[in-house]
Amino acid sequence: MANDAMVVMGRVVAPYGVFGWLKVIPDTEAFDGLFDYDSWWLGKGNDWRELEVETAKIHNDVILVKLVGINDRDAAFACKGKQIAVPRKLLPEPDENEYYWSDLIGVRVKNLQGVDFGTITDVFETGANDVIAVQQDQVKQDATEGDVKKEKPQERLLPFIASVVLEVDLKAKTMLVDWDPEF
Numbered sequence: 013m014a015n016d017a018m019v020v021m022g023r024v025v026a027p028y029g030v031f032g033w034l035k036v037i038p039d040t041e042a043f044d045g046l047f048d049y050d051s052w053w054l055g056k057g058n059d060w061r062e063l064e065v066e067t068a069k070i071h072n073d074v075i076l077v078k079l080v081g082i083n084d085r086d087a088a089f090a091c092k093g094k095q096i097a098v099p100r101k102l103l104p105e106p107d108e109n110e111y112y113w114s115d116l117i118g119v120r121v122k123n124l125q126g127v128d129f130g131t132i133t134d135v136f137e138t139g140a141n142d143v144i145a146v147q148q149d150q151v152k153q154d155a156t157e158g159d160v161k162k163e164k165p166q167e168r169l170l171p172f173i174a175s176v177v178l179e180v181d182l183k184a185k186t187m188l189v190d191w192d193p194e195f
Contacts, residue, residue, distance in 0.1 A: 018053055018060060018097035020114035021046055027088030028076050034088050036075040036096055039113050039135075044070060046096065052079065053097040060097065111180065113142075119185045121146045121170075124178075127193040129168055142172040168195065 022038040038046055046052065047068060053060045063079040070076075082088055097114075106112060113135040121129040121144075130148035137143075148165045170176055170191055179188040 017100055018114075019100050019103055019112045020095045020097045021052075022075070022096040024054070024091045024094050024096065025074070026092055027085050030085045031078070032082040032084050032088045033076050033078050034082065034091055035071075036077055037073075038075055038096075044075075046075065046098075049098050049102065052077075053099070054079070054091060054094050055097070056093075056095050109174075109180075111182070115182055116144065116180075116187075119180070119182070119187050121187045121189055123189050123191050123193060125193070129189070129191070129193070130165065132187070133167075135172065144170050144172050144177075146170060 021040050022036045024034050025037050026035045027033065028035045036046070038044075040046060049065070051062050051064045053062050055061060063081055066078040066080050068075055068077040082091065103112070116132050116135050119132045121132060123129065128148075129146045131146065132144050133147045134145040135142060136145070146168045148167075150165045168191075170189060176189050176191055177187060178190055179186075181187075
């Protein structure tokens with residue numbers, strides 16, 4: 013299934029035990045939001061496979077899940093770093109000014125003064141509010157010699173709140189923010 017047809021809802025962080033259980037950190041508004049679905053898609057990029065949920069439960073700050081077909085620690089370890097997704101067609105449409113986090117990845121961010129901050133690489137919750145991680149493009153042209161140099165890209169963390177995020181256009185993949193470029 014194509015990546016744009018999937019909405020990432022979490023990620024596998026580690027195996028749990030020896031019988032194929034997985035530790036999943038959900039990226040859902042409700043911690044147990046994934047429990048609404050009988051099967052989850054496991055993968056990354058354009059490589060996804062559907063797996064039936066045998067059982068899932070909340071354990072401390074993660075979800076423990078046993079997926080049909082993942083029956084030992086080696087199979088579970090092979091899933092580490094993969095994402096958990098659900099087909100977009102099964103999800104409700106987000107309300108106005110609400111977004112699925114996975115839809116924000118890759119959106120280009122500019123401020124009111126036209127400064128291009130780069131693209132969103134991650135969205136995460138901090139407790140107080142959600143935060144977007146924005147990374148500048150990596151390749152810069154050296155004006156004096158014309159050489160292309162690789163630099164460590166600057167990353168900005170911006171609060172995902174109405175006073176900072178003024179406009180989001182998912183079709184154009186752009187976001188307008190009220191944020192000082194010196195921050």
